[in-house]
Amino acid sequence: MTGSQKHIIGMVFYPGMTALDMVGPHQVFSALPGVQIYRLWKTSDPIKTDDGMVILPDTTFENCPPLDVICVGGGLGQAAVVDDPETLDFFRKQGSTAKFITSVCGGSEFLAKAGLLQGYRAATHWTAREQLAKLGVEVSTDRVVVDRNRITGGGVTAGIDFGLTIANILCGEEVAKIIQLLMEYNPAPPFDVGSPEKAGAELVAKAMLFMQGISTLELAKSVS
Amino acid sequence: MTGSQKHIIGMVFYPGMTALDMVGPHQVFSALPGVQIYRLWKTSDPIKTDDGMVILPDTTFENCPPLDVICVGGGLGQAAVVDDPETLDFFRKQGSTAKFITSVCGGSEFLAKAGLLQGYRAATHWTAREQLAKLGVEVSTDRVVVDRNRITGGGVTAGIDFGLTIANILCGEEVAKIIQLLMEYNPAPPFDVGSPEKAGAELVAKAMLFMQGISTLELAKSVS
Numbered sequence: 001m002t003g004s005q006k007h008i009i010g011m012v013f014y015p016g017m018t019a020l021d022m023v024g025p026h027q028v029f030s031a032l033p034g035v036q037i038y039r040l041w042k043t044s045d046p047i048k049t050d051d052g053m054v055i056l057p058d059t060t061f062e063n064c065p066p067l068d069v070i071c072v073g074g075g076l077g078q079a080a081v082v083d084d085p086e087t088l089d090f091f092r093k094q095g096s097t098a099k100f101i102t103s104v105c106g107g108s109e110f111l112a113k114a115g116l117l118q119g120y121r122a123a124t125h126w127t128a129r130e131q132l133a134k135l136g137v138e139v140s141t142d143r144v145v146v147d148r149n150r151i152t153g154g155g156v157t158a159g160i161d162f163g164l165t166i167a168n169i170l171c172g173e174e175v176a177k178i179i180q181l182l183m184e185y186n187p188a189p190p191f192d193v194g195s196p197e198k199a200g201a202e203l204v205a206k207a208m209l210f211m212q213g214i215s216t217l218e219l220a221k222s223v224s
Numbered sequence: 225m226t227g228s229q230k231h232i233i234g235m236v237f238y239p240g241m242t243a244l245d246m247v248g249p250h251q252v253f254s255a256l257p258g259v260q261i262y263r264l265w266k267t268s269d270p271i272k273t274d275d276g277m278v279i280l281p282d283t284t285f286e287n288c289p290p291l292d293v294i295c296v297g298g299g300l301g302q303a304a305v306v307d308d309p310e311t312l313d314f315f316r317k318q319g320s321t322a323k324f325i326t327s328v329c330g331g332s333e334f335l336a337k338a339g340l341l342q343g344y345r346a347a348t349h350w351t352a353r354e355q356l357a358k359l360g361v362e363v364s365t366d367r368v369v370v371d372r373n374r375i376t377g378g379g380v381t382a383g384i385d386f387g388l389t390i391a392n393i394l395c396g397e398e399v400a401k402i403i404q405l406l407m408e409y410n411p412a413p414p415f416d417v418g419s420p421e422k423a424g425a426e427l428v429a430k431a432m433l434f435m436q437g438i439s440t441l442e443l444a445k446s447v448s
Contacts, residue, residue, distance in 0.1 A: 051254035105408075157407050181428070182434070190389055203401060
């Protein structure tokens with residue numbers, strides 16, 4: 001590290017993560033002036049995401065310098081990792097000195113299990129709200145929640161709004177606006193069903209069944 | 225390939241691509257029932273994206289079966305690849321039989337240079353509109369353009385709207401809605417500057433300068 005780095009951001013990648021949870025904010029962060037990003041995991045092995053991509057982490061937990069921002073996302077493979085002592089220790093260690101402790105989607109469960117979200121308001125994927133509340137977190141249905149130095153986003157695509165919110169905090173409004181423009185973030189969703197509140201009970205029930213189908217399929221793929 | 229596959233989708237990855245251009249639609253496609261996705265490049269070498277991630281392609285052009293959907297995105301490294309004869313030949317060959325010929329962001333330039341977009345309306349990143357028009361394409365400022373079997377998206381984040389549009393076409397409205405809900409695509413951009421029309425001339429000028437700065441930095445990184 002050199003003195004010219006202004007913000008050291010670590011993003012924890014893991015097998016079965018949802019790629020878009022991290023790639024959304026990663027795309028924002030990578031455009032910030034004076035930022036160094038580490039893509040972290042326990043090992044240097046290739047990581048298969050829950051949508052079947054393979055991404056290489058570049059830094060192990062052991063080799064990771066103290067982070068200004070620590071960030072983690074959710075994924076269908078999360079359950080197999082979220083109680084891993086080495087991973088939770090890494091969050092606790094980095095969380096004790098990081099300026100911002102952050103997550104997208106189901107990633108908030110890592111922070112909660114590391115004891116970093118109790119007493120804070122936080123967002124998560126809508127399917128994970130109940131589970132996060134059980135861990136003693138004040139769960140919000142907001143898309144992005146900033147509570148002191150905990151910054152959390154809702155499910156998957158919320159990572160883009162989350163990333164731009166952090167860009168604004170770290171580098172100011174003009175930079176955040178420029179990045180939003182360069183990413184042409186002028187969304188036009190084809191349907192108005194992007195939250196359980198908007199989608200209604202019937203579609204929510206179908207989506208839960210659909211997700212179970214994907215999870216089963218992904219599990220089959222990961223052992224094949 | 226087995227007879228149970230309903231849609232064969234090929235996404236062309238290349239060095240210097242913008243990760244989010246492809247990861248947005250990839251996240252949608254991976255959730256579609258009966259879909260097989262190939263992540264393609266000329267070689268099996270790891271690909272460094274323009275935001276510094278490393279992704280592994282899984283299939284070479286040579287080993288790629290006939291595709292139902294071919295898809296490519298843009299990126300700061302695009303200029304070094306977009307005139308490559310082997311790459312353009314691949315688009316021409318697959319484009320002659322594919323059911324849908326598609327792109328996100330500056331990826332439309334690949335299709336145009338392969339002769340696949342002349343006589344069609346198409347979208348691209350706002351900074352690339354002029355260049356695409358010079359190639360004989362009827363450029364649209366719409367976020368997603370469906371013109372017969374050419375489906376094109378605007379810059380970067382438009383890939384999510386683009387992906388959901390294709391999900392609707394391939395698998396119907398209910399599946400597309402379920403995926404939108406599971407991806408919690410209920411966007412809340414922090415600013416209203418996501419298109420050049422909304423951002424205004426001053427921010428557009430600043431964004432162009434900012435992008436040149438990123439490009440220079442990325443070029444330095446890629447040769448380091």
